[in-house]
Amino acid sequence: MKNLFRIPLLLMGLSTFFFSCEDDPDLGPPPIVGFDVTSKVAEPGELLTFTNNTTVESGTPTYEWNFGDGDLSAKENPTHFYSDTGNYLVTLKVTTEMGATEMTEQNIFIGIRYLKSIELLDWTDSTTKIDDNDSLYTALWDEDGSEPDIILLLAGPNEQELSTVDNPALDVSQKPFTLDIQGDFLLYNSSYFLLIGDEDIDPATDSVSYDWMIIRDGEFNPLVQANNPNNIVHINAAGQLAQGKNPETGEGALYFGNIPEYGDRAVGLMNFEIR
Numbered sequence: 001m002k003n004l005f006r007i008p009l010l011l012m013g014l015s016t017f018f019f020s021c022e023d024d025p026d027l028g029p030p031p032i033v034g035f036d037v038t039s040k041v042a043e044p045g046e047l048l049t050f051t052n053n054t055t056v057e058s059g060t061p062t063y064e065w066n067f068g069d070g071d072l073s074a075k076e077n078p079t080h081f082y083s084d085t086g087n088y089l090v091t092l093k094v095t096t097e098m099g100a101t102e103m104t105e106q107n108i109f110i111g112i113r114y115l116k117s118i119e120l121l122d123w124t125d126s127t128t129k130i131d132d133n134d135s136l137y138t139a140l141w142d143e144d145g146s147e148p149d150i151i152l153l154l155a156g157p158n159e160q161e162l163s164t165v166d167n168p169a170l171d172v173s174q175k176p177f178t179l180d181i182q183g184d185f186l187l188y189n190s191s192y193f194l195l196i197g198d199e200d201i202d203p204a205t206d207s208v209s210y211d212w213m214i215i216r217d218g219e220f221n222p223l224v225q226a227n228n229p230n231n232i233v234h235i236n237a238a239g240q241l242a243q244g245k246n247p248e249t250g251e252g253a254l255y256f257g258n259i260p261e262y263g264d265r266a267v268g269l270m271n272f273e274i275r
Helices: 003-020 222-226
Strands: 035-039 049-050 062-066 086-095 101-109 113-123 126-130 134-141 150-154 159-163 177-180 190-202 207-220 232-235 241-243 252-257 266-272
Touching: 035 101, 049 086, 113 190, 150 177, 177 232
Parallel strands: none
Antiparallel strands: 035 049, 062 086, 086 101, 113 177, 113 266, 126 134, 150 159, 150 190, 190 207, 232 241, 232 252, 252 266
């Protein structure tokens, strides 16, 4: 009698097994998901491009992007910008036509641009200028012949000023020369005037004079500069000068000078970092 009960139970178990197999369809191989982004360190308002590197065996997959700030996208290669500073986790979920899914993620940091240093690559000993009577004359930068005592003045908005008048770099004869920035000097969305000069001392009177040169007014607009990589350079992994910011660190430099018709008497780099 006990054996008669075991037979139906065995048949029920087998039927459950076969039905469970039918409920678990073959979804095929999962996608191999990956993506690149133009910069992992960026600024508020900077437009980032996300390039999808996902591969699937067949069919057309669907994409689910989550940029970590509440915004989503179903595009294959979306663009996105962040309004606020902070760390953001970007996720990409890919689903094949058969239903197999896979996901990957990357961290994006959004920060503010700070001036790190000003590097003078080269400067001229003299230049031709026009005086008040429209006459040409040659103006020496280093008038006292003691090698340039380099002075920097960077003027920005809201009475923002960076000056080394009280602490010039004395007798600078080697090129290039780097002036490191002490403290935090935030580059605002505004215009700046950059002046570089030489401190001269008259031996007869022991008086101090300054020969300034204006390196024009630069538009240090974080959004404009970041979206125009032709204005920005960085040193790549091979030690070479490359256009744009460093995509991994956000560091870079704004190239200035080297246009004689504007009266430039120096050429250099304004090195910045994003933090």
